[in-house]
Amino acid sequence: MSKYTEDDLREELKTKEYEYGFYTDIESETFPVGLNEEIIRAISKKKEEPEWMTDWRLEAFRAWEDMVEPEWANVHYEKPDFQAISYYSAPNKKAKYNSLDEVDPELLATFEKLGISLDEQKKLAGVAMDVVVDSVSVATTFKKTLAEKGIIFCSISEAIQEHPELVKKYIGTVVPQKDNFYAALNSAVFSDGSFCYIPKGVKCPMELSTYFRINQAGTGQFERTLVIADEGSYVSYLEGCTAPSRDENQLHAAVVELIAMDDAEIKYSTVQNWYPGNSEGKGGVFNFVTKRGLCETNAKISWTQVETGSAVTWKYPSCVLKGDNSVGEFYSIAVTNNFQQADTGTKMIHLGKNTKSTIISKGISAGKSQNSYRGLVQVHSRAENARNFSQCDSLLMGNECGAHTFPYIEAKNKTAQIEHEATTSKIGEDQIFYCNQRGIDTEKAIALIVNGFSKEVLNKLPMEFAVEAQKLLEISLEGSVG
Amino acid sequence: MDLKEKLVASYFAFEDNLEDHSPLHAIRNNAIKIFEENGFPSKKDEAWKYTSLNTVLKHDYSLFSKGEKAIEYKDIKPYLIHDIDSYKIIFIDGKYSSHLSQTTHEGVDVCLMSSAITKPKYRLVIENYFNKAAKDDSMTSLNTAFSNEGAYIHIPKNKIVEKPIQIVHFSTGNEAALMLQPRNLIVVDENSHVQIIERHQSLTDNPVLTNSVTEIFANKRAIVDYYKLQNDNENASLIDNTFIKQKQESHASVHTFSFGGKLTRNNLNFFQHGERIDSTLKGVTIIGDKQHVDHSTLVHHIEPNCESHQDYKGIYGDNATGVFNGKVIVEKEAQKTNAFQANNNILVSDKATINTKPQLEIFADDVKCSHGCTIGALDESAMFYLRSRGIPEKEARALLMYAFSNNVLDSVKIPEIKKRITKLIAKKLGVNIGFDL
Numbered sequence: 001m002s003k004y005t006e007d008d009l010r011e012e013l014k015t016k017e018y019e020y021g022f023y024t025d026i027e028s029e030t031f032p033v034g035l036n037e038e039i040i041r042a043i044s045k046k047k048e049e050p051e052w053m054t055d056w057r058l059e060a061f062r063a064w065e066d067m068v069e070p071e072w073a074n075v076h077y078e079k080p081d082f083q084a085i086s087y088y089s090a091p092n093k094k095a096k097y098n099s100l101d102e103v104d105p106e107l108l109a110t111f112e113k114l115g116i117s118l119d120e121q122k123k124l125a126g127v128a129m130d131v132v133v134d135s136v137s138v139a140t141t142f143k144k145t146l147a148e149k150g151i152i153f154c155s156i157s158e159a160i161q162e163h164p165e166l167v168k169k170y171i172g173t174v175v176p177q178k179d180n181f182y183a184a185l186n187s188a189v190f191s192d193g194s195f196c197y198i199p200k201g202v203k204c205p206m207e208l209s210t211y212f213r214i215n216q217a218g219t220g221q222f223e224r225t226l227v228i229a230d231e232g233s234y235v236s237y238l239e240g241c242t243a244p245s246r247d248e249n250q251l252h253a254a255v256v257e258l259i260a261m262d263d264a265e266i267k268y269s270t271v272q273n274w275y276p277g278n279s280e281g282k283g284g285v286f287n288f289v290t291k292r293g294l295c296e297t298n299a300k301i302s303w304t305q306v307e308t309g310s311a312v313t314w315k316y317p318s319c320v321l322k323g324d325n326s327v328g329e330f331y332s333i334a335v336t337n338n339f340q341q342a343d344t345g346t347k348m349i350h351l352g353k354n355t356k357s358t359i360i361s362k363g364i365s366a367g368k369s370q371n372s373y374r375g376l377v378q379v380h381s382r383a384e385n386a387r388n389f390s391q392c393d394s395l396l397m398g399n400e401c402g403a404h405t406f407p408y409i410e411a412k413n414k415t416a417q418i419e420h421e422a423t424t425s426k427i428g429e430d431q432i433f434y435c436n437q438r439g440i441d442t443e444k445a446i447a448l449i450v451n452g453f454s455k456e457v458l459n460k461l462p463m464e465f466a467v468e469a470q471k472l473l474e475i476s477l478e479g480s481v482g
Numbered sequence: 483m484d485l486k487e488k489l490v491a492s493y494f495a496f497e498d499n500l501e502d503h504s505p506l507h508a509i510r511n512n513a514i515k516i517f518e519e520n521g522f523p524s525k526k527d528e529a530w531k532y533t534s535l536n537t538v539l540k541h542d543y544s545l546f547s548k549g550e551k552a553i554e555y556k557d558i559k560p561y562l563i564h565d566i567d568s569y570k571i572i573f574i575d576g577k578y579s580s581h582l583s584q585t586t587h588e589g590v591d592v593c594l595m596s597s598a599i600t601k602p603k604y605r606l607v608i609e610n611y612f613n614k615a616a617k618d619d620s621m622t623s624l625n626t627a628f629s630n631e632g633a634y635i636h637i638p639k640n641k642i643v644e645k646p647i648q649i650v651h652f653s654t655g656n657e658a659a660l661m662l663q664p665r666n667l668i669v670v671d672e673n674s675h676v677q678i679i680e681r682h683q684s685l686t687d688n689p690v691l692t693n694s695v696t697e698i699f700a701n702k703r704a705i706v707d708y709y710k711l712q713n714d715n716e717n718a719s720l721i722d723n724t725f726i727k728q729k730q731e732s733h734a735s736v737h738t739f740s741f742g743g744k745l746t747r748n749n750l751n752f753f754q755h756g757e758r759i760d761s762t763l764k765g766v767t768i769i770g771d772k773q774h775v776d777h778s779t780l781v782h783h784i785e786p787n788c789e790s791h792q793d794y795k796g797i798y799g800d801n802a803t804g805v806f807n808g809k810v811i812v813e814k815e816a817q818k819t820n821a822f823q824a825n826n827n828i829l830v831s832d833k834a835t836i837n838t839k840p841q842l843e844i845f846a847d848d849v850k851c852s853h854g855c856t857i858g859a860l861d862e863s864a865m866f867y868l869r870s871r872g873i874p875e876k877e878a879r880a881l882l883m884y885a886f887s888n889n890v891l892d893s894v895k896i897p898e899i900k901k902r903i904t905k906l907i908a909k910k911l912g913v914n915i916g917f918d919l
Contacts, residue, residue, distance in 0.1 A: 072528070379857075381832065396847035399814050405842040411857045414829035418857035420840070426847040 031088040037061060040188055043088050047157045047191075050164060060177035060187030067181045073343040074372040074404055077312045080251045080286060087189045087222070145205070152197040153208055156224050159195035166197055170228055174257040174294045174320070182253040182288040182314075186222045190255070193224035198233035198264070207462050209238035223254040229264035229299075236267040236462055250275075250285045252310075258293030258301055262323065265300040266293065269461055270317075274309040281339025281368070284311025291315065297323030297352070304460045307334040307342060316374065318347035321355035321383075328357040331457040336369030336401070345375035345406075350386040350416070359390040362454045365401035372404040379416040386413060392422040395453055485539050485661075486521050490514065492545050493627055506599060506629065509613050513626035520620035529619075532805040532837040533776040538719045538745050541689045543661035545628075547575035551654040553685075555582060558652060561683045566898045568679075569647040571633045575654055576662045578631065591636040592647055595665055598634040607636055611669050615697045615725035615753065622723045622749075625695040629665035632694075637674040637704075646677040646896060651694075653718070655686025666696040670704040677896060681711045684718040696724045700732035702756070707895055708736045713906060714743040716771065723749045730756025730785075737894060738765040739903055740775045741910050747776045752790065754781075754816075759788040766887040766903075767796040767804055768910045770831075776805035783816040792823040795887045798834035806838040808853070814845040823853035828860065828886065880911040 031039060040061050044054040069079060146153050152163060159167050177187040198204055229235050239256075252274060260266045268291075277284025287310035293301035303317040319328030330346040348357035357377065365371040371394065379386045394403035405422045427449050435445035451458070458466065493514045497507075522539060523530040553574050562570070569592045572582040578594050585593045591604075598604040616622050633649045653660050662682075670676055684690045700706045712720060720743055726734050740746050752761045767775045781790040796804045806825045827836045840853040860882050868878035884907055894900045904917050 394844070396844065396849075399817070399845070399847045401847070402843065402845040404844065405840075405853070407840060407855070409838045409855060409857065410835070411827075411829060411837075412833075412835045414832055414834065414859055416829070416857055417859070418855070420853075420855040422840075422842060422853050424842060424844050424849060424851040426849075 031086050033086045034083045035061075035085070035087055035189065039087055043189060043191060046088065047160070049157070049160055052164075052168060053160055056172070056177070057188050060184050061189075063178040064181065064184035064188055067178075067184055069181050073314050074370065074374070074406070075312050075314060075341040075343050077286065077341070082185070085251060088191050149202050149205065150199040151202060151204055152195065154195055156190070156193040156195045156226060159226075163195070163197070166228065167195065167226065170259055171224075171226055171257070174259060174292045175255050175290050180290060183255050183290040186224060186253050186255045186290070190222045190224035193226070193254070195225075196227045196235065196237065198229045198235045200230045201232040202230075203233065204235040207236045207238050209240065221250075221252050221254075223252075225254070225256040226259075227257070227266060227268070228259045229261060229266050231261045232263040233261075234265045236269070238269045238271075238462065240271040240273075251288070252285050253288045254290070256289070256291040256317075258291075260293060260299035260301050260326075261296045263298045264296070265302075267302045267462070268293070268304070268317070270303075270305040270307075272305065272307045272309055272313075275311075276309045276340050277311040277338065279338050279367075281311070284340070285309065286311060287313045287315060289315040291317035292320065292347075293318070293328070294320045295323055295326035295328060295355075298325045299323055300327040300329070302329040302331070302460070303346065304331045304457065305333070305344075306457070306461070307332065307344060310342070311340060313340075313342040313344055315344045316346055318349070319357065320349045320351065321357065322351045324352040325354045326352055327355070330357075330359045330361070331460040332361045333364070333454045333457045334362070334371055335364045336366070336371045338367040338369060340367075340369040342370070343372040343374055345373045347376040348378070348388060350377075350379045350383040350388070353382070353384040354386075355383055356387045357389075359388070359392075360456055361390075361392045362457055363392070363394040363403055364397070364450065364453070365394070365403050366397040368400045370402045370404070372406060373422075374406040374408075376408040377410070377418060377420070378408075379411040379413050379418065381412040383413050384415050386416045386418075388416075388418045388420075390418075390420040392420075393453070394422075394424040395450070396424065396426050485543060486517075488543075489545065489624065489628075490518050496546075496628060496630075500630065505605065505609055506612065510627050510629065513618070513623040516618050516623040517620050517627060520623075523620060529778060529807070532803075532807070533745070533747055533774065535745070538691055541659040541691070543659045543689075543691055544657040545661055547577065547657055547660060550577070551575070551656050553579065553582070553652065553654060557685065558582065558650070558683075561650060561652070561681060562648060563646070563679060563896075563898050563902060566646065566896070568645045571647070571649045573631070573651045573664065575652070575656055575660065576631060576664070590638065590641055590643055591634065593634050595632040595634045595667060596630055598667070599630070604634070604636075607669060608667075611697065611699055612667060613697070615699065615727040615751075616695055616723070617725065617751065619723075621693055621721055622695055625663045625665055625693050625723065628663045629695070632665040632667070634666070635668045635676070635678070637670045637676050639671045640673045641671075642675040643677070646679055648679045648681070650681045650683065651692065653684045653686075653688075653690045655684070655688040657688065659689040660691075662690065662692045662694075664692070664694045666694070668696065668698045668706070670698070670700050670706050672702045672704065674701075675705040677707045677709075679709045679711065679896075679899065682714060682718070682720055684715050687715060687717050690714075690718040691721075692719070693721045694723065696722075698724070698726040698734065700726065700728045700734045702729045702731060704729070704732045704734075706732070706734045708734070709894070709896070709899055710736065710738040710748070711903075712739060712743055712746055713741040714746075716742070716744055716773070718743050719745040721747045721749070723751075725751045725753070726761070727753045727755060728759045728761065731758045732756070733760045733762075735762035735764070735893065737890065738777065739906070740765065740767040740769065740777075741906055742769070743773060743775075745774045745776075747778065749778050751780045752782065754784050754788045754790075757785050757787045759785075761788075761790040762893065763790070763792045763794075764890045764893060765794045766890045766907075767794070767798075768883075768887070768907060769797075769802040769804070770799035770910075772801045774803045774805075776807070778805075778807040780809045780811070781821065783810070783812045783819045783821060785815060786817045786819070788816065789820045790822070792825075793890055794825045795890055796825075796827040796836065797830060797883055797886070798827065798836055799830045801831070801833045803834070804836045804838075806836075806840070806855075808839070809841045809843070810851060810853070812842075812844045812846050812849055812851060817846050817848045819846065819849040819851065821849070821851040825853075825855045826886070827857045828883065829857065830859075877913050877915055880908065880913040880915065881917070883907075883911055884917050
């Protein structure tokens with residue numbers, strides 16, 4: 001390659017199409033569009049839920065009706081028409097499969113294209129999959145191994161049937177129904193999601209993972225995830241998303257609740273690659289997610305995310321550090337390209353003594369995208385010796401994109417020690433020159449630099465997931481990541 | 483009748499009394515409309531999220547002072563930087579005091595807004611500059627509607643004003659509660675240089691609310707140094723709105739020293755219209771009791787090759803609350819911008835609060851922008867070092883705090899101000915040492 005400059009890269013980025021934009025035609029059973037109490041009752045009935053769950057959903061729905069869509073985020077989009085969305089869509093064959101052979105072959109082919117073939121996954125080192133296609137869990141693997149340890153890992157609808165006491169006790173405790181507009185919507189209409197319970201003192205022997213996809217045209221997906229790590233337990237949970245191309249905007253409003261009891265540790269990793277829209281900014285997924293974890297004494301929650309997709313992202317994985325000595329971590333890479341908009345960050349609420357939090361956020365913007373970090377570090381008056389370190393770095397490619405930082409820091413305790421640092425830069429000519437000098441062509445050099453820029457976060461991903469993350473970075477910044 | 487209604491109602495009487503052909507007529511009418519629509523800002527406004535005006539607005543303020551109180555030079559001397567020769571524009575309860583002031587028309591114009599508005603001689607400057615930098619938020623608009631008095635400073639081309647200008651507003655407690663709305667206009671033409679000191683001081687315990695607007699225009703290669711001294715008593719509140727519009731290669735700096743007052747809000751806005759501009763925003767805040775100081779800054783980088791430096795230090799004791807809300811916007815055209823923002827805070831009491839929000843909004847790729855923000859306590863090992871050398875705890879603490887705020891003082895160009903502020907810091911920290919050890 002003679003001369004590969006940043007301009008070339010930009011050109012490539014512009015024209016790079018979404019590779020995974022295919023659509024599998026699976027016969028779906030879809031509800032009529034619109035949202036009212038009837039629909040919610042119908043969803044609840046369809047899922048054979050007990051009455052308390054139906055009431056819980058209705059309560060959320062009534063609260064939602066009085067709420068208005070938030071506008072404070074630094075994103076601009078056409079607001080979705082909530083009455084034009086179908087709130088339930090499930091693959092036709094709803095029977096539970098015991099083996100892969102029973103699964104719809106077309107579906108399996110889809111997974112293969114995504115590179116997450118169950119066959120492969122089964123053989124590969126201990127990843128149990130709870131695959132979700134359009135809301136209903138169709139396959140669960142490694143369940144037996146987990147069951148031996150007393151670990152419950154299943155879809156949330158199954159959990160409502162089989163472990164109602166756990167679900168009833170914990171659902172909505174971290175993200176209440178009325179928490180915000182999208183959380184309320186999710187609470188009312190969530191169709192499926194994952195549930196995980198790790199009993200006392202158990203260290204989960206494998207990485208738990210789910211894949212979410214949006215498949216049916218015009219259906220929003222409302223996932224609900226609840227992870228409970230009982231005293232002294234450990235779990236690493238992976239979540240990955242890919243979605244087919246769509247012309248109209250699709251809405252995704254998930255809620256994730258994590259509960260880490262005394263001495264427990266939860267590691268939650270996400271690779272998100274919803275369809276970002278084409279190079280003209282048409283289409284793409286709206287990703288409005290509420291993720292929050294609660295730490296009891298000595299507990300630790302660590303969020304790691306790689307955000308490459310979605311037309312509009314609005315996501316703040318948070319930690320409530322309630323117990324003394326608890327630790328919260330947030331590692332994020334957000335890549336935006338073309339007309340993508342991301343407003344993402346975290347909230348660290350220090351309530352307990354000696355609580356610690358770390359925030360590392362890396363934003364890479366290219367094309368005409370806007371990338372914002374929005375974070376809150378709050379130290380309450382009783383949180384003695386709270387400690388926070390935040391670092392937000394932005395990398396800009398081209399002068400049509402934007403990088404923004406909105407850190408909110410509120411301290412009410414004199415022993416608090418808080419540091420916040422943010423920088424914005426571009427790929428330096430000298431860095432590229434240095435690489436060129438050593439025989440590394442410009443494309444590779446840019447790849448190296450971007451990789452180095454995000455290494456701090458990539459390193460936090462579990463081994464099994466690092467490959468996937470790498471793949472997704474490739475799609476978003478093709479030509480820059482080798 | 484609440485304060486807003488009162489203000490709107492008395493606006494018409496106020497406007498009627500002014501000369502009809504004043505060029506500001508339309509501007510004022512428009513401004514009162516904006517205020518009437520928006521009212522006082524509340525905590526629901528993002529810009530006022532951490533600062534509530536409720537406790538300040540509850541008083542029944544007189545909008546215009548009626549009586550006059552005889553004030554002697556000795557009454558105000560402690561509040562002036564009196565050991566240097568300077569021009570002085572002194573206002574007592576919003577009215578200009580000619581016997582205490584020292585103005586000039588020789589070469590430069592250091593005089594009054596009220597006369598600049600009415601005299602045809604100044605008409606061109608007023609038309610070109612008045613309300614041209616100010617934003618139309620509701621507090622600024624309220625001031626614009628009532629704008630009539632304040633300082634008017636015009637420095638023509640190639641002039642170095644040899645002595646600093648002091649603008650001081652006193653309130654005497656003549657009214658049970660008084661609201662003041664001074665309006666200053668400062669125009670510094672090409673290659674000129676001026677130093678200005680501004681202060682608001684209440685002489686009694688009666689509540690005072692000052693909503694001040696200052697517009698500063700620094701034309702090509704002009705140098706403007708502005709110092710704000712805020713050490714008012716516990717019933718005085720200040721909302722200060724300062725707008726600085728810079729042309730190419732100009733240097734402007736604003737140092738804000740906030741040591742007192744019940745509630746102080748500093749809205750400081752820099753707009754860079756030209757290349758190779760340098761803007762400096764620095765501040766030291768040392769407060770206690772139930773005081774509240776809010777620094778809200780904006781630096782708008784519009785053209786390439788400009789720099790901005792922000793450095794705010796805060797020490798908060800007792801039940802005090804500190805707010806820092808810094809915003810740097812770098813437009814797409816503003817390549818090669820170098821913007822730096824730092825906010826460091828120390829909490830010395832369990833009930834003090836600090837809320838800080840340093841924001842960056844960047845649309846250009848070839849820039850160097852960074853911000854840093856810390857909240858912490860004094861270094862115990864440094865304390866130990868000083869104490870092991872026989873320095874008492876209180877003094878050791880004060881020394882460390884002085885050192886903490888020292889790099890803001892470093893860029894103060896008038897030695898007398900530096901001396902005065904050092905003394906004020908010592909007093910604030912309750913020690914009797916000189917710091918110039």
